[in-house]
Amino acid sequence: MESVIALKSPTACTSLSPSAAIWQDVLAQAMTGELIAAMNYTSLAEICDDPEEVADALEHADGERWHAAAFAAEGRKMGLDVPNNVNGKHWKKLREAFLRCIEDRDFIACLIVQEIMLESFAVASYARVGKVGPGSLGKTFAAIAAEEEEHVDHALSILRTERALDAQRFDDKVYRLHLDVMTTLAKMLAKECKDGHCEVCHGSCVKPSLFDVSLSAAELRGASLQQYLKTLDMLGLPGEVTLAWVTQLPV
Amino acid sequence: MGHSAAGIAVSGLPATVDFALIGHQESWRAAADVLAVLRGPEHTPLPDDEIKDILPWIPPRAVCHVRVGSISSGVSDAKAHGLYIDSFIPPDRLGAAYTHENIARVRGAAAYAIKAGARIVSLGGFSSILIEGNFDQLPERQDTAFTTGNTLTVGFIVQGIKKMCRLAGRDIRRSTLLIVGATGDVGSGCARCLSPLVKRMLLSARNVERLRALASELETNGVQVELATGLQQFSQEADVVICAASLASPSLLLGRITPDAIVCDAGYPKNLSPNAQMPGVKIFFGGLGQITGGLTFAPDFHGILNRHPFPNVVHGCLLEGMALALEGRFEPFSHGRGHITPERVEEIESIAARHGIYLAPLYNADGPLEDRLDRQMESPRA
Numbered sequence: 032m033e034s035v036i037a038l039k040s041p042t043a044c045t046s047l048s049p050s051a052a053i054w055q056d057v058l059a060q061a062m063t064g065e066l067i068a069a070m071n072y073t074s075l076a077e078i079c080d081d082p083e084e085v086a087d088a089l090e091h092a093d094g095e096r097w098h099a100a101a102f103a104a105e106g107r108k109m110g111l112d113v114p115n116n117v118n119g120k121h122w123k124k125l126r127e128a129f130l131r132c133i134e135d136r137d138f139i140a141c142l143i144v145q146e147i148m149l150e151s152f153a154v155a156s157y158a159r160v161g162k163v164g165p166g167s168l169g170k171t172f173a174a175i176a177a178e179e180e181e182h183v184d185h186a187l188s189i190l191r192t193e194r195a196l197d198a199q200r201f202d203d204k205v206y207r208l209h210l211d212v213m214t215t216l217a218k219m220l221a222k223e224c225k226d227g228h229c230e231v232c233h234g235s236c237v238k239p240s241l242f243d244v245s246l247s248a249a250e251l252r253g254a255s256l257q258q259y260l261k262t263l264d265m266l267g268l269p270g271e272v273t274l275a276w277v278t279q280l281p282v
Numbered sequence: 283m284g285h286s287a288a289g290i291a292v293s294g295l296p297a298t299v300d301f302a303l304i305g306h307q308e309s310w311r312a313a314a315d316v317l318a319v320l321r322g323p324e325h326t327p328l329p330d331d332e333i334k335d336i337l338p339w340i341p342p343r344a345v346c347h348v349r350v351g352s353i354s355s356g357v358s359d360a361k362a363h364g365l366y367i368d369s370f371i372p373p374d375r376l377g378a379a380y381t382h383e384n385i386a387r388v389r390g391a392a393a394y395a396i397k398a399g400a401r402i403v404s405l406g407g408f409s410s411i412l413i414e415g416n417f418d419q420l421p422e423r424q425d426t427a428f429t430t431g432n433t434l435t436v437g438f439i440v441q442g443i444k445k446m447c448r449l450a451g452r453d454i455r456r457s458t459l460l461i462v463g464a465t466g467d468v469g470s471g472c473a474r475c476l477s478p479l480v481k482r483m484l485l486s487a488r489n490v491e492r493l494r495a496l497a498s499e500l501e502t503n504g505v506q507v508e509l510a511t512g513l514q515q516f517s518q519e520a521d522v523v524i525c526a527a528s529l530a531s532p533s534l535l536l537g538r539i540t541p542d543a544i545v546c547d548a549g550y551p552k553n554l555s556p557n558a559q560m561p562g563v564k565i566f567f568g569g570l571g572q573i574t575g576g577l578t579f580a581p582d583f584h585g586i587l588n589r590h591p592f593p594n595v596v597h598g599c600l601l602e603g604m605a606l607a608l609e610g611r612f613e614p615f616s617h618g619r620g621h622i623t624p625e626r627v628e629e630i631e632s633i634a635a636r637h638g639i640y641l642a643p644l645y646n647a648d649g650p651l652e653d654r655l656d657r658q659m660e661s662p663r664a
Contacts, residue, residue, distance in 0.1 A: 222335070253339030260341050270343030270394065271365075275581075277340075278320040282332045 056237035065099035119230035146186035155258035163245040217280035220252035301364035301607035302400035306371040342391035351576030353638030362607040376530035401612040404431040404603030407550040431599025433616040435569040436471035438598040449655040460484040460520030463527030465492035471622030525553035574638035595642040605634040
């Protein structure tokens with residue numbers, strides 16, 4: 032898989048503060064997610080016919096790369112090298128799911144995966160981190176959460192128009208993508224990594240340590256799923272149906 | 283309109299939403315059962331710790347479709363279609379510390395009902411207590427009416443008290459009635475309906491001014507009224523009790539009642555503490571009605587959303603919205619606090635009865651009561 036930003040190989044934080052190692056992993060996950068998003072938008076540009084859409088997708092890709100760089104910079108301020116691994120187990124699966132939509136040249140499916148599913152996760156979890164992150168790190172997470180939310184608004188209007196054409200067909204598509212993408216995201220967000228190391232955290236899984244920085248895996252999962260449900264509500268999907276989808280996800 | 287995504291077949295459902303019922307789960311067990319139905323039989327039930335982690339994050343939303351039938355032959359389409367909307371208030375967060383959060387949840391559920399196009403919405407359980415009948419706290423609405431449902435709840439509580447007295451061979455006219463939570467909407471409604479029938483009333487609530495105002499209103503009926511903010515302060519023992527307090531959990535311990543008192547627990551959540559040792563006291567769960575014209579849920583939540591030992595039993599507050607929908611009266615029948623009168627109770631009881639909604643068979647935590655009471659009356663020494 033392509034490399035997007037070349038960085039030094041990760042070094043475990045030996046540390047400036049007891050929480051630095053935790054922030055290193057949090058930043059690594061966020062940075063990897065942003066790089067995946069950048070790759071996704073670049074791929075999306077390749078299937079767009081309308082030059083304006085191409086430009087939009089490339090602009091989004093640039094924005095996501097800038098976010099990744101901002102997270103790397105926050106790490107440097109703390110004296111940390113922030114690693115990334117777009118081939119990490121879960122992130123690779125998410126990227127592959129997106130690439131299947133690209134193969135099908137399904138622009139709408141691409142938007143659903145990136146803007147509805149992955150961005151719900153990003154907006155909600157960044158906002159939580161933004162509340163507890165120290166100094167500029169917290170501010171950066173909060174600011175990027177706000178920017179990502181703007182993307183979602185733009186995508187929502189396109190997707191609502193699409194749903195208006197054939198709600199049944201649209202909802203079936205969302206469900207198919209939900210099974211693929213949200214199942215992987217739910218495993219990432221589970222309180223424990225039951226399938227082994229995620230290949231992004233630099234040492235053992237960061238989740239049990241999140242309490243030390245006033246976060247928890249359960250909170251990040253809850254906030255992400257809440258954001259996802261609210262976003263699906265905004266699209267007009269029936270709440271009782273999306274509730275069942277979410278309750279059926281792995282824990 | 284139908285929907286097939288996720289394999290949840292709710293086909294054949296009408297596009298119109300006549301009514302919406304806003305509720306929440308009373309216990310983690312009940313919440314677990316709801317989530318288990320949503321997960322479906324092919325998935326293992328969620329562990330308790332996961333349920334406690336996930337549920338508080340679920341935004342208010344519809345859980346299922348509800349269809350209620352009427353027995354009325356004069357109504358052309360004797361059915362109403364609605365939604366059960368859960369506010370997902372965590373069962374252990376009903377206390378005062380969570381009031382603002384819970385009001386936001388009820389507002390969220392109300393907004394969902396409005397967006398779904400519900401013509402009338404019943405505020406079940408703690409929802410109406412949180413809003414306190416002040417519908418200005420709800421989102422702006424154009425074609426959606428809200429009702430607390432408290433008038434029909436009062437009707438069924440009063441009917442239950444009368445029935446229990448009859449079954450126990452008690453003359454209600456000689457009774458001393460204690461109402462716990464007397465100044466609340468339900469408590470004061472019960473007081474107005476029963477004051478002409480009983481000998482003496484003991485009214486208990488936290489707000490002395492409201493108690494005094496209610497007492498002076500009731501005394502015009504010729505009933506003796508005693509007030510207290512604490513249950514141990516009354517000079518008399520009560521032999522009939524209505525518990526209608528707004529408690530976050532079953533925690534009430536009754537004092538100064540006769541050993542064979544009739545006690546109606548009308549709270550949601552229940553008022554009486556499970557630790558209350560009252561061996562001779564006849565307790566029943568009040569405010570419940572039964573639909574005889576048919577009740578269906580899609581997906582099937584029978585016995586999950588209505589956890590009662592008899593079929594099609596539902597809380598009066600929710601039944602009020604269904605009855606009004608069947609009647610085609612989309613109006614805020616119960617609103618505010620302290621407006622429930624015997625005349626309004628009679629009116630909603632007539633509407634409910636016209637559509638086959640009656641007082642539910644009486645029961646308590648040990649199961650159905652009426653046969654047990656009949657047997658006791660036949661052999662009083664047993």
